[in-house]
Amino acid sequence: MNQDIKPFLKTLLASLDAQYNSAAQSFTNVESYATQFGSPLKREAAIIVNGVPIVPSQAEDAKLQFQKKWLGMPNSSHQLTSFDCHLIPGTNTFIINFAARVKFDQSGKTRLGESADLIQENSIVKTARPIWGSWFGVNGNLVIDSNLNAPEVINSFDYRFTYVPKDTNLTV
Amino acid sequence: GSQALFFQDEDTKNLATNFVTNYLNLWDTNRANLMVLYQNESQFSMQLDTSHPHLIADGNSSSNIDFGNYMPNSRNLTRISSGKARMSKVAVGAEQIYKSFQQLPKTKHNLVEDPTSFSMECYKYAPLNGIVISVHGSFEEAAQPEVSDNSTSQSSRGGRFHSQSRNKKPNLCKKSFDRTFIVLPGPNGSMVVASDLLLIRPFTIDIPWTNSHP
Numbered sequence: 412m413n414q415d416i417k418p419f420l421k422t423l424l425a426s427l428d429a430q431y432n433s434a435a436q437s438f439t440n441v442e443s444y445a446t447q448f449g450s451p452l453k454r455e456a457a458i459i460v461n462g463v464p465i466v467p468s469q470a471e472d473a474k475l476q477f478q479k480k481w482l483g484m485p486n487s488s489h490q491l492t493s494f495d496c497h498l499i500p501g502t503n504t505f506i507i508n509f510a511a512r513v514k515f516d517q518s519g520k521t522r523l524g525e526s527a528d529l530i531q532e533n534s535i536v537k538t539a540r541p542i543w544g545s546w547f548g549v550n551g552n553l554v555i556d557s558n559l560n561a562p563e564v565i566n567s568f569d570y571r572f573t574y575v576p577k578d579t580n581l582t583v
Numbered sequence: 584g585s586q587a588l589f590f591q592d593e594d595t596k597n598l599a600t601n602f603v604t605n606y607l608n609l610w611d612t613n614r615a616n617l618m619v620l621y622q623n624e625s626q627f628s629m630q631l632d633t634s635h636p637h638l639i640a641d642g643n644s645s646s647n648i649d650f651g652n653y654m655p656n657s658r659n660l661t662r663i664s665s666g667k668a669r670m671s672k673v674a675v676g677a678e679q680i681y682k683s684f685q686q687l688p689k690t691k692h693n694l695v696e697d698p699t700s701f702s703m704e705c706y707k708y709a710p711l712n713g714i715v716i717s718v719h720g721s722f723e724e725a726a727q728p729e730v731s732d733n734s735t736s737q738s739s740r741g742g743r744f745h746s747q748s749r750n751k752k753p754n755l756c757k758k759s760f761d762r763t764f765i766v767l768p769g770p771n772g773s774m775v776v777a778s779d780l781l782l783i784r785p786f787t788i789d790i791p792w793t794n795s796h797p
Contacts, residue, residue, distance in 0.1 A: 417660065457706050461585035462792065464706075493632035493659040497673070497778040499765065500624045502710035508717075508763045508780040510632040548636035550761040550782065552717050554708060569704050569717055572585070573761065573784070574636045575791040 415559050416496050419451075420509055423565075424489035426450055427481065430541075431523055441482075441523065448481045449474070449568065451555075457567040477568075482523070485581065486516035486541045489549070498557060504566065507553040510573075515581050516541035544581070548574030587702040587792040591714075599705040599716045602766060602774065607692040607718075611725075614684045620776045621677040622769075627779040628673045629687065631657035637759065637787035651753030652688050652728055653783050680779075682730070688755065689726040702792040713767035713777065721786055724755040757786035 429436060431444050438444035452458070454472040458465040465480070467473040494509035518541060520526050552569040575581075590596035609616045621627075631653045658672035674683040694701055701720035708715045765778040 457591075459589055459704050459706065462589040462702060462704060463584055463586055464589060464591075491661060492634050493630050493661055493782065495628050495630040495658045495660055495780050495782070497626045497628070497780065499710070499777055504710050506715070506763065506765055506778050506780065508630070508761065508782055510630075510635055510761070510782055510784065512634070512636050546636040548784075548787070550717075550719060552704075552715065552763050554715065566709070567706060567715065569706070569715075571702070571704065571717070571719060571761075572791045573719060573759070574638070574787050574789065576636070577638075577789075 416494065416505065416507060417491075419555075419559055420491055420494055420507070423449065423451060424491060424511060428487050428489055430486055444522075445478045445482045448478045449565070451563055452477065452565045452568060453563045456565050457569075459567075459569045459571075461570070461572055483521060484515070485518075485520065486522055487513055488515075488541075488543060489513045503557045505553075505555050505557055507551075507555065509551045509553075511549045511551065512546040513549050514543045514546050515579070517544040517580060518542045519580075544579050545576035546574075547572055547576060547579070585792060587699065589704045589706075591706045595705050595707070595714055598766075599703065599714065602764075603703065603716060603718055604694060606764075607694050611690050611692055611722075615681065617684070618677045618681050620774060621680050621779075622775055623676045625677065625680060625776055625779070626673055626675055627680040627683055627781070628658040629653065629656055629683070629781040629783060630659040632659060632782060632784045635759075635784035637785040638789035640788055648785050649754040649756060650783070652686075652724075656683065656686060657783075685730040686728050688724040688728050690722040691725045692720065692722045694720070699793050700790060702790075708765050708767075711765075711767050711777065713765055715763065715765055717761065717763045719759075719761050719790075719792075721757055721759040723757050727752055727755070759784050759786050 426447055426449055429447060431438055452474045454474045456473055458473050458477050465473045465476045489511050492510050492512060494507060496505050496507040498505050550571050550573050554566040556564040631650055633650055656672060663669050674680040704717045706715055761782040763780045764776055767775045767777050769775040
């Protein structure tokens with residue numbers, strides 16, 4: 412069963428890294444793009460990013476709020492560097508502790524290719540290729556259901572930067 | 584924004600801060616005294632991430648980074664594929680867990696002197712009415728492990744290529760870490776650690792949670 416965790420984690424990180432328009436993949440609309448971020452999250456999952464909890468409202472559950480937040484971030488690229496997990500007897504849940512490194516697009520654009528600059532020096536952007544910055548360190552913790560075939564299995568998602576490089580312009 | 588500490592509510596805050604303070608104090612001074620927290624089904628394993636990003640600063644050069652004390656027991660599952668090896672690196676039950684603890688270097692965590700160098704999240708673990716506690720920080724290695732793993736690596740490897748390095752003790756130096764516990768309520772107000780996952784990585788003096796302004 413432990414053998415399935417690695418592809419699961421890689422798929423999860425890949426969903427966070429998906430680009431709206433790329434050679435490999437293109438989404439028909441913003442909604443279909445945003446709702447694939449962390450798609451194995453349960454709607455009521457406990458989500459904490461850098462020690463700040465995502466607080467669900469009546470109109471928007473935690474998963475949707477997370478996806479909106481992530482949509483506002485620049486493009487990312489994660490690399491899984493380590494993970495370990497325990498199946499907790501009698502609960503059908505795994506706890507996972509993983510480490511990754513992540514770099515972000517420094518071009519100043521959001522995931523949708525929009526820039527906050529009012530005067531665009533390069534008004535004609537041919538290929539919006541990301542300009543990757545330095546590596547950040549990440550530690551992640553997940554509690555997931557052991558039945559990984561279900562569409563939504565993540566009960567809690569705790570994502571914490573362990574290292575932020577000096578040359579970043581990203582506000583953490 | 585980013586914040587160093589997150590607790591779901593006031594009760595978990597008190598529980599988790601007391602737990603971590605006492606735990607790390609005993610981890611530094613007398614690990615045998617921690618074993619009351621572990622039961623037959625409790626699990627512990629340690630993983631090593633040598634490639635984790637960190638600030639390369641003076642006195643923290645690569646010659647100072649020695650993971651020799653951790654390498655043989657690391658359960659970094661991105662690097663272990665055989666089911667047998669995966670199983671052998673989890674300690675189950677107090678007796679096995681204590682053996683694993685004895686194979687890790689003795690440490691000093693400056694939690695009391697320098698609390699801002701640590702960060703922590705704590706939230707509910709519904710299936711067993713428990714909590715998940717994740718701690719991030721660093722420690723100094725104060726002394727070599729009580730029990731060295733050399734005997735096992737000798738028998739399994741035949742000692743052909745490792746005869747030189749085997750007798751040399753790894754350098755002691757600072758490390759950064761992430762550690763995640765599932766803590767459950769036990770009988771008579773006691774606590775039980777159901778799961779204990781320790782991740783060891785290169786020391787970084789520069790940590791993101793001290794840069795943020797509340």
